[in-house]
Amino acid sequence: MASDNTALLRETRSSKKLMEQVITLGLLLCSSVAVITTVGIVASLVFEAFRFFQQVSITEFLFSPHWSPQTAIRADQVGASGAFGVLPLLTGTLLISFIAMVIAAPLGLLSAIYLSEYSSRRMRGWVKPVLELLAGIPTVVYGFFAALVVAPIIRATGSGMGFEISSESALAAGLVMGIMIVPLVSSLSDDVISAVPQSLRDASMGMGATQSETIKRVILPAALPGIAGSLLLATSRAIGETMIVVMAAGLAAKLTLNPLDAVTTMTVQIVTLLTGDTSFDDAKTLAAFAIALFLFIVTLILNVIALKIVDKFKEAYD
Amino acid sequence: MTDLITSEPAAMPADWTVRSPHRIKRARAETRFRLYGIVAIGIAVAFLASMLLTIFIGGAGAFTTSKIGLDVTFNEQVIDPSGARDPASFRGVNYRPLITGALAEVFPDVEGRQDTRALYKLISTGAVYQLENMVTENPDIIGTTQRVWVSAGTDTNLYLAGKIDPDMPQELRQLTERETGWIETLKSAGHVKTDINTSFFTNGDSREPEQAGILGALMGSFFSLIVCFVIAFPLGVLTAVYLEEFARKNRLTDFIEVNINNLAAVPSIVFGLLGLAIFLNVFNLPRSTPLVGGMVLALMTLPTIIIASRAALRAVPPSVREAAYGLGASKVQTTFHHTVPLAMPGMLTGTIIGMAQALGETAPLLMIGMVAFIVDVPTSVVDTATSLPVQIFLWADNPEIGFREMTSAAIIVLLIFLVLMNLLAVILRKKLERRW
Numbered sequence: 151m152a153s154d155n156t157a158l159l160r161e162t163r164s165s166k167k168l169m170e171q172v173i174t175l176g177l178l179l180c181s182s183v184a185v186i187t188t189v190g191i192v193a194s195l196v197f198e199a200f201r202f203f204q205q206v207s208i209t210e211f212l213f214s215p216h217w218s219p220q221t222a223i224r225a226d227q228v229g230a231s232g233a234f235g236v237l238p239l240l241t242g243t244l245l246i247s248f249i250a251m252v253i254a255a256p257l258g259l260l261s262a263i264y265l266s267e268y269s270s271r272r273m274r275g276w277v278k279p280v281l282e283l284l285a286g287i288p289t290v291v292y293g294f295f296a297a298l299v300v301a302p303i304i305r306a307t308g309s310g311m312g313f314e315i316s317s318e319s320a321l322a323a324g325l326v327m328g329i330m331i332v333p334l335v336s337s338l339s340d341d342v343i344s345a346v347p348q349s350l351r352d353a354s355m356g357m358g359a360t361q362s363e364t365i366k367r368v369i370l371p372a373a374l375p376g377i378a379g380s381l382l383l384a385t386s387r388a389i390g391e392t393m394i395v396v397m398a399a400g401l402a403a404k405l406t407l408n409p410l411d412a413v414t415t416m417t418v419q420i421v422t423l424l425t426g427d428t429s430f431d432d433a434k435t436l437a438a439f440a441i442a443l444f445l446f447i448v449t450l451i452l453n454v455i456a457l458k459i460v461d462k463f464k465e466a467y468d
Numbered sequence: 469m470t471d472l473i474t475s476e477p478a479a480m481p482a483d484w485t486v487r488s489p490h491r492i493k494r495a496r497a498e499t500r501f502r503l504y505g506i507v508a509i510g511i512a513v514a515f516l517a518s519m520l521l522t523i524f525i526g527g528a529g530a531f532t533t534s535k536i537g538l539d540v541t542f543n544e545q546v547i548d549p550s551g552a553r554d555p556a557s558f559r560g561v562n563y564r565p566l567i568t569g570a571l572a573e574v575f576p577d578v579e580g581r582q583d584t585r586a587l588y589k590l591i592s593t594g595a596v597y598q599l600e601n602m603v604t605e606n607p608d609i610i611g612t613t614q615r616v617w618v619s620a621g622t623d624t625n626l627y628l629a630g631k632i633d634p635d636m637p638q639e640l641r642q643l644t645e646r647e648t649g650w651i652e653t654l655k656s657a658g659h660v661k662t663d664i665n666t667s668f669f670t671n672g673d674s675r676e677p678e679q680a681g682i683l684g685a686l687m688g689s690f691f692s693l694i695v696c697f698v699i700a701f702p703l704g705v706l707t708a709v710y711l712e713e714f715a716r717k718n719r720l721t722d723f724i725e726v727n728i729n730n731l732a733a734v735p736s737i738v739f740g741l742l743g744l745a746i747f748l749n750v751f752n753l754p755r756s757t758p759l760v761g762g763m764v765l766a767l768m769t770l771p772t773i774i775i776a777s778r779a780a781l782r783a784v785p786p787s788v789r790e791a792a793y794g795l796g797a798s799k800v801q802t803t804f805h806h807t808v809p810l811a812m813p814g815m816l817t818g819t820i821i822g823m824a825q826a827l828g829e830t831a832p833l834l835m836i837g838m839v840a841f842i843v844d845v846p847t848s849v850v851d852t853a854t855s856l857p858v859q860i861f862l863w864a865d866n867p868e869i870g871f872r873e874m875t876s877a878a879i880i881v882l883l884i885f886l887v888l889m890n891l892l893a894v895i896l897r898k899k900l901e902r903r904w
Contacts, residue, residue, distance in 0.1 A: 391735070
């Protein structure tokens with residue numbers, strides 16, 4: 151009997167062990183979905199972009215200052231080939247992101263400083279959820295507000311002061327996008343500022359510095375790399391933002407840095423090129439994938455740099 | 469302290485109570501800096517408040533609508549000339565003469581084709597379907613005269629809501645002087661009432677603002693979220709379990725981690741392109757459906773769920789695992805019988821927050837074609853559909869003035885759902901979270 155039992159035990163144990171291995175393998179497969187997604191993104195973008203670059207040269211795409219993807223219906227029509235220079239889209243994207251960061255960086259940073267260094271626990275308890283609410287509102291709502299409320303106000307103010315402002319100005323889109331990003335900058339900077347060791351504050355205050363002097367001369371310089379990282383992350387978010395610009399920025403691809411002009415962005419063009427009827431052989435549709443690949447690479451680089459900086463910073467004070 | 473000061477008075481600097489110009493300057497700089505922070509927060513809060521206020525004030529009107537009461541004679545000659553009372557024949561009958569007849573009772577002196585047509589336009593074009601439904605549901609009303617409250621037409625609605633400026637020049641106005649006169653006549657005769665706009669919650673999209681509703685978009689969002697949950701929740705939790713409990717720290721797991729962190733920061737529109745290129749073009753899944761929408765949203769919410777689930781697993785103390793091991797449990801048993809159940813509240817909270825993000829997502833859905841004009845309310849995950857944020861985008865783009873109010877109203881509904889989901893997450897966290 152005894153030997154039977156041990157045999158049985160051994161058998162169940164080995165089947166149990168096999169089961170464990172199967173489950174572990176299953177779990178590994180699940181976690182590979184994230185990797186597969188990344189591979190899928192890169193593969194689909196690269197593949198379609200490659201087909202695009204068979205029709206349009208890379209140098210034209212990167213350096214030509216003209217963007218007008220309308221391909222003609224008849225072959226003999228004027229401008230039949232369309233122009234695929236990404237430059238005007240890039241300047242438009244950068245212009246709007248720049249306006250957004252001009253708003254978001256000071257507002258986010260100052261509110262983070264106030265919340266982490268000055269505010270009472272009660273005020274923090276009120277303001278933090280409000281900022282989180284700002285972060286939780288869908289971008290389509292911001293887009294609606296930018297297009298139907300902010301843009302007309304800016305236009306009216308401009309014409310009151312004698313400026314000619316287009317109804318789809320970069321300013322309106324950038325302004326609203328800036329507000330949208332404030333919570334992101336604020337929460338990331340808040341983390342970074344809180345990570346600066348208390349001993350630095352105590353030392354500075356002990357030397358007789360006021361609180362604002364401590365913040366400006368000690369804490370901010372110490373937190374600078376982390377803050378730079380959070381601003382980079384926010385910029386990458388602004389560059390990839392879609393709905394606000396689709397609804398509030400224009401379609402005109404102009405090579406301009408004037409914030410009162412209508413500009414278009416990479417994301418706007420992706421949406422315009424791919425909504426509606428899409429056939430998968432013409433340069434117009436494939437161009438969207440080339441832009442997206444460009445967008446993906448730019449945001450990826452920004453993110454990787456930002457995450458590296460923030461990690462380094464956190465390690466330094468651990 | 470006191471001793472020290474009295475024994476060495478010479479070491480004291482100038483009297484602290486004297487405010488030297490330098491110290492006044494420093495104190496002012498301090499106050500100013502503090503003020504900057506308050507102003508920054510104030511701007512953000514003021515923006516949020518003005519945005520919400522504009523939307524709530526602008527959208528409130530869409531929840532009520534004007535109804536016109538007509539004494540409709542359900543004329544047998546028109547509805548059922550054969551007298552067979554065949555329910556199938558009630559469909560497809562032209563009910564318009566019933567309405568024009570009822571209007572002629574109120575306005576006996578309006579004659580001529582053009583004028584009667586103008587009069588008919590005060591009523592919603594959907595009114596005929598209302599009569600059709602009434603007859604189909606209850607054929608006994610044929611031959612009787614009933615007071616029926618039908619929806620007012622688009623412009624009538626705007627006029628009654630005070631949205632048409634009477635000072636505007638005639639030719640720019642949606643309604644002529646005579647038409648507004650008719651509306652006033654109806655109003656003074658008690659033929660107008662304000663009612664809750666039920667069609668806003670029960671209809672799909674429409675070209676006419678007074679007939680358009682959000683039910684189609686809501687169902688589209690609902691089905692997408694179901695698909696998203698079914699895919700993202702198990703995958704996210706199991707990935708977190710693997711990375712937290714099973715994986716050894718090596719190159720492979722590092723690579724997976726970097727991947728997850730980067731996926732969280734990829735622009736949402738890129739996920740839409742992934743869906744378009746892979747799900748639609750390679751796998752040939754049906755375009756414009758919640759199935760594909762939910763799959764794309766699932767990939768987007770995956771990082772959120774994984775990160776939250778890992779934090780929840782990490783919060784379970786090692787003593788729980790050690791106790792299980794001590795009693796002879798295997799790794800799998802320990803994890804799935806003890807660690808995961810204990811971490812479940814945190815995982816669910818993270819999942820709900822991820823789903824709330826997915827509910828508000830618009831851009832990737834535009835890429836996979838969930839942006840069409842769809843009247844029918846979807847009934848399954850493979851029906852063509854839009855989603856609530858996409859509907860908002862479509863209505864915001866519509867130049868018709870009546871849709872502006874509807875857009876704000878749809879935003880209100882969306883925000884209510886988001887608040888409810890976040891509230892649920894907070895309650896879940898408070899109720900079920902265990903402190904170790």
